[in-house]
Amino acid sequence: MFRIGSTDDGDELLVRLRTLTAQARAQAEVQRSRVELAVALQRGMLPRGLPVADGVRLSVRYAPANQGLNVGGDWYDAFTMPDGRIGLSIGDVQGHNIEAAAFMGQVRVGLRALASVDGDPGELLARTNELLLSLGSDLFATCTFLRLDPGTRLLESARAGHLPCVWATADGRSGVTRDEGGPPLGVQSGTVYPVTRYRLDTGGMFVMLTDGVVEGPSMPLDEGLHQAARLAGTAAVAGMNTDGLAAALIKGAERVGHDDDAAVLVIGHEEPATRP
Template identity: 40%
Template sequence: MTHNWQVRTVTDAARARIAVARLATSHGVPAVERARLAAALSDRLRRCLTKGGGWVLTVDVPGSPGEARTLRAVVTPSPGEAAADRGPWTVSVPCPEPGREDDTTEVTGDPADLSEALLGADEDTSVVLDRLAEQERLVAFHRDELHQTNQGVLALHAELDAAGRAQEEAFAAERLARTEAEDARRRLTFLADTSAVLNASLNHDEIVRRLPELLVPRYAHHVDVWLFDSEDDRYGSTSHPRAAVRAARTGRPQYAAGHPGGLPGVEDQPASALDPDRPLLCVPLLTRRTPLGVLTLSPPGDRWDPDDAVMLMELARRAGIAIDNARRFEHNRDIAETLQRALLTDLPTTPGLGLAARYLPATHGLNIGGDWYDAFRQRDGGLITVIGDVTGHGLHAAVMMSQLRTALRAYAVDGGSPGELLTRLHGFLNHLQPDLFATAVIARFHPDEDTLTWAAAGHPPPVLRLPDGRVRVLDAKPGAMLGIPLRQQIADHTERLTPGSTLALYTDGLVERRAEGIDPGIERLASVLGSFGPEDLDTRLDDTADRMLRPLLSDSERDDDVCLLLCHVHGP
């Protein structure tokens, strides 16, 4: 259904506005929509009146149920007054309810009627204002919620930022701890490796020589070792810094530099006059009794890290102990070697028989052991040659070797064959030292006989070179070791001797190797002995003994003593 109003004056506009408001009310348009429709229509009509001329307000409302539920208002110029700038204006609002056909569109000029319309408009405005107030309260509520949410977000960001900083600090502390642990591990590893190198040698000259090699350039630019009782200055300079002298007198580490060192347990001293531009750390080489020297170091850079300095002082302490141990060992070794060689007598001179012996101590330990050789005459003119080995090593083995040698000489005075002498030595050792054992081989030569008599007790077999160069290993069954808890009667064996024959007696240190046993070594000994000519054995027996040892002992390191006794029967 369509309604039209002509508008030329303000009154026409007011009546048309009132009529439209009543239509909207009758069609169930909500108050807010009515207020919006009235405000928009009033604004448009005011503009039209400002422009002047006549205007037509047309309102379409739904009439039948099938039509769209919309109220549509259109303002157009009156016929005959249209202009290019006066196009139609349209506004629409929903109509929830069907309209009622009555005279609501007729608006009179009665003041009561106009007042009622004004009050109705105010009522719609009040509803709009209430709705607006409700929306404002809702906006304020949501604003407060948003503010609180923002505050929570800010607090959360602050906590996250604090947590991030704490995590960064934890990571930094972890990296620092890891770096410190790695540095500590590096120092401990270096200290352990260096200590192993220093303690591996029992030569104090070697230890002193290795110290600078181990420290330069990683922990020191220069190293000087000052040993107090050194006969010369081969270990360092002849002039020593004042701090080194003070360290020697006080036994405490000294730091000489133009600035404080800040090193734990170290006394600060003025810079050295010998080297004023470089700091010096002077550490005494302490032993169990008294300082034996001073280790003076200059840093690889400007100064030392305190932890590195502590490690260097501990290394100096260990180096001092290692040097002291090496010196003690060298002293005891010299005494032991002197004793060992004093126990080995000179070989007798016998017509028709040449003798040559060699003794080489082990390169490890005190260089003293139980290997021994001897040669002496009996009353009947026979010559006893013997070579033996007491189990064990050290001074105790050497003492027992000396006792066995003395006992053998005492038993041989009354005569007796090699087997008989070994049997008596077995009883002697079993009675004197039940927990000590020995091996030995005895060979007897007699100028009036052309035979060799020999006997062995647990010892490697003799090797006999015949005049034609052939070599035989005398491997007849030997007796058991001397001293074992077993009664035994050691048998004699005889071999025919012809001029030009050579008998080799030896200990297992000459032929035994850990990786291959003893048999290959005996074969090598036989091969070497057979390689010499008759003239070498007749005229240069001592030189032949030395030449035999060279190929048999190619390795300079020996774990056991070595004895070799050559007996050569001269030709006619």
């Protein structure tokens, strides 16, 4: 004998399927809205322009992750300080969501505001660290802050738990900085951040980046950094401009194997054009 199912059972199943489909669509819409909000918040907090100074060339590339809610952590910044030197920062906030994007904005604004009071990179990171701790957030941020004197080409650097920078010279040398750093911002009170000094050679490059450019499931950090250094060295020897190097580095981020934020800030120096 054949058993014929009840029509009522079939109707009930269809109702359940429609309900589940509607719930899934609603959840997807909420998620999409949250991602759009996080991306807009993130982009709105990044600088709209870069400082201009004789002989200094600055270029950036930024690729926010937008898979699911994986967005909101990385930032870069560049601005002219009261004494005429240029402040440059790059960093990564723990987490990738709207809260991380908002915290990123607090870090960036805090660094800018405090730089008008004390431009020393180590002191600036220490003051920002105390400011973030006073906010009582559970989040923390890694950061590198550089102060560049366009006239002397002196770069002063301090790191708060962030990955090293990459450098290259026009004669073919390149490498990864090995300066001493301190813990991330927002973790421990009373932290000291040592300052390391570099000289930017004519035709040379100095690269600040986030780990989304050089680290992931398909690439260990050390390998990624050394690949970035080799690319910077090749670019410097070939006379490539900072914009070309920034584009090449962000393109290379596709090889790391995940959808994380990726930010690159390239600093270059050329002899100022002589005036007639």
